Amino acid sequence: MNHPFALALAAMFALATVGTAAEDAAVRGIPFKPDPPPAIDGRLDDWDSVPNVTVAATQAHCVYGQPKWVSAADLSARVWLAWRQEYLYLAADVTDDQHRQALRDRDLFRGDHLELYLDLTPDAPPGRDFLGAGQVQFGFSPGNFQQTGDPLADIPPQAVVFRPEQPAAGVLVAAQPTDAGYAMEAAIPWPLIGQLAAKPGLRPAQGFSLGLEVAVSDTDSQTPAQEKMLALRPEPWQRKCERLVPAALAGSDGTPPATVRSQVLLAAVEVPVGEKREIPFTAPSVPPGKELVLTFQARLDSSRPAGYTRGMRLTVNGQTLDGGRLVNWEGAEPRVNGELMSPAAGDTLNVPYSPDFDSPNQHPSYALRSGPKLCRYELRITDLVRHGGNQLILHNAAAAELKKTLVVADVRWQIREPVAPRPKRPAPTGPLPVVHPAAQHKVDYQLTRLEDGTVEIAIGGATFRVDAEFSTPEPAWVRGSNKYFDHQQEIQPCDAWILVRDRFTNRTSEDLPLMHRHRVSGRSPWKQVYLAGLSPASLVSTASEPANPTAFGAAETAGLGVLPLDDVFLVHATSFSTENQVGLADNQLVLKPGVSYTAQWAILPVASGDYFAFVNAVRRLREVNFTLDGSFAFLRADPRLGATKWSDRECADFIRFKHAQFVCSGISWPRHHGRYPHGTCFQQMDWTATKQQIARLRQLAPQAKHLKYYHCFIDTLDEACERYADARLLRSDGTHADYGQPYDRLYVPTAENTFGRDVARNVELILGPQPDGIGCDGVYWDEFEYSRYQYAYHLADRERAGLPWDGVSADIDPKTLRIARRKSSVELISQPFRLALARSILARGPLVANGQPHTRTMLQLHFPRFVETGSISRCSRAQLYSPIALGDHLTERSERDAYRVMLRALDFGCLYYWYNDLTVVPTHPHLTSYMFPSTPVELGEGYLIAKERIVTNRSGWFGWGDSASHEVHVFDDQGREVPKFQAPTVVHKEMTFTELRLPEDYSAAIVRQAGVRPPTGPPQQR
Structure with missing residues (x-):
């Protein structure tokens, strides 16, 4: 067949x-x-x-x-x-x-x-x-x-x-x-x-x-x-x-492991104390430039994790393998409890006591802070094997009185690319860039309206044409008013941007699908384009990211960008580019009969091809250069591990070294039938451990503010499906959406539905005083704008209850240009609920959120909001509001890992909040000690200039363009402060600068001295 x-x-x-x-x-x-x-x-x-x-x-x-x-x-x-x-x-x-x-x-x-x-x-x-x-x-x-x-x-x-x-x-x-x-x-x-x-x-x-x-x-x-x-x-x-x-x-960056080829030698074997097991194997011919590595997992069988001992010897063809052959260890590594663990004692490998291969890596005392995984061994054997037959011997070398069985699993050889460490870049010599804010930002451009209704913008010797097209159900694309809708356009030139308002009025008696596209075209191809803050490899691309809904094109002598401004356009927007165009499109807009709607957007001409000059202009347009407090750190309240097991000194140092103004406990403990207590079941849990931890930490670190985790879109109670049937987020196929597990069901709170009323009570419990409340100072709000799905389907009508239609959203068939089905933006229909609750929280204490604003309404509410960095490129989503990156929980396993993420976040002009707690326990102060408070003035590639400080990983002359004095803190490539680092003060044209010549992976914070008046002019990079 x-x-x-x-x-x-x-x-x-x-x-x-x-x-x-x-x-x-x-x-x-x-x-x-x-x-x-x-x-x-x-x-x-x-x-x-x-x-x-x-x-x-x-x-x-x-x-x-x-x-x-x-x-x-x-x-x-x-x-x-x-x-x-x-x-x-x-x-x-x-x-x-x-x-x-x-x-x-x-x-x-x-x-x-x-x-x-x-x-x-x-x-x-x-x-x-x-x-x-x-x-x-x-x-x-x-x-x-x-x-x-x-x-x-x-x-x-x-x-x-x-x-x-x-x-x-x-x-x-x-x-x-x-x-x-x-x-x-x-x-x-x-x-x-x-x-x-x-x-x-x-x-x-x-x-x-x-x-x-x-x-x-x-x-x-x-x-x-x-x-x-x-x-x-x-x-x-x-x-x-x-x-x-x-x-x-692979990890979120898609980089595959270095293994080129592998072969399993043995799935698993148990070796009693004092005994040996022989494993014959055939080795491949190792290609030039490659190396052969023996990998396996090993443990001494125990009912619970209990440290380690010298427990295993290996020989290949009669040659003993010592610790110097390990490729996944770099000498002794610090454990979570502060002690150092060496991987080997001469020719005997140290082996953990454990019931499995994972528990030691989760243990609050025995887990390593960084580096390799316990129970995992990788040793070079290239020089010991011969093509064809070979012999590996495993020997349980633990002390006989221990009576512990050696369990070895997943024994294999791997052909790998040898990884030679790249030498780091030294401090630069010669001239340095001068970086400081400027006093004015007026852009020299000319705006001309043409007879055909289009607009031309001239800047820096380049000319750009602005035009638009709109869909009708004919199906046809048109320009201007027609029998389906009236169109009026208003253009308002400003010093550094051009505001555009396109007003549409539905002339029909039916819901009207009205896609609109706005293009800015140059006369030659762009040198580079940025969509949603990222530069695609091709000049022809699209992006849909409400947190950074921009398109920017860099030409030879100038640049030009666009972004939507009103709530609906921000949520619906797709940014796009071609070889010589950048633009915005709303492919999801619907107008009710007789209704008018004004799409508001902006064009920003830039007198250079610098993307960050565009970013800073957008930030001024959006009025988002407000003060950011911090730093922030998670610290779980789990009676089984973590801070509840730490000494007072360890707890105080954790907060002090992370410089945490906000300390947030999560919801990993207690569990509700094995599930995180998301949603209304949060109110059924016993939060005694959290209350006790807050009381203890307030004594140890009274300056810290305590926050508790809150999420408004997930509910794990089984009975919630029926109780909140009208709030269920339904997918286009009619099924109830979830977060990946069937019990992590998604709902949409509104100002009118009972789910919104009930899930808001979590906040009252969080902020309520002890003993009845948890007694927190503020709230951490996870996934503030939406969770997983941005649109809800199968909405309420005369025959069924459900979520309301937002009145503006639908799937529109790209060929017929007609409505395929109505839908509601989760951001739009939940916004009144979220806005009111956020204002209520801010009136009582601090609020920190995950995710950047998706609407102008939310932009006007100023509080710290970070982005998660499972992929560091997500920092581009933070550039237009609150430039803060949360640590990468996928890769950070040590304070050195965290420092590397801090450096990468600065590449995007972002500051840093701490994420992992048990695996990232700092042993000294970090760059975050000098990051906050920060009132951003200007973002750049590798730096952020705030009124209070400059944080950078770049070399240059840095200052505020005035005579203020500077206090300088430089950190080395391990994240430790270098007290005597030479950072001379330079006075040039009556302006004070700090000269930084930083080797690779160094960073610095330049703190403006107290009592010095900050510059009054707005920022501009030079």
């Missing part, structure tokens, strides 16, 4: 030319997707910042039907993969000039579709059967995008499992038509992958290896048939596992 590609073309595969072996191909890193998880809705906004997109757009990528492939416009695709603990994610932006899909289930392969091949046993010996044990083949159909209401005619998106033949249980799939083809997203549960691959205990983790391929199939003829197919790897297809792309689960 002719099923999918891999089966239908067996004869062709058998004759295919042998390609490059998988072990010689580059390993593809599958990036971890930080919070929030992708919303599986067929829209690719969530994927803008996900790295390692693959473009399949050449004839070489066409591995079947190559003669029928015409061009990238005929068939091409951009493909992303990502992972989280719940799902493996796949997304594709497919260009297809003729979309055809008329079939379902296992016949869908004869229409347009995607296929995903997985090999979960890439280390198994070569020569295995293709699509045999440990391998899986999925198919994904985008459907036919019809919405007639006829279930026989309408084909929805669908997932199938071609091999092994089993149901695609729990797979989420969604698709949307696009101007060029279609976009598709899928989320595949890891338990299903484990079941299909006969790996029931499969758990995703960074470094997990697999083989994969993604194929994009095309059918252009009326007769359903698979005509051509593209693949990620541009090489001839073969029915061999080695043809698949070698891949590994």
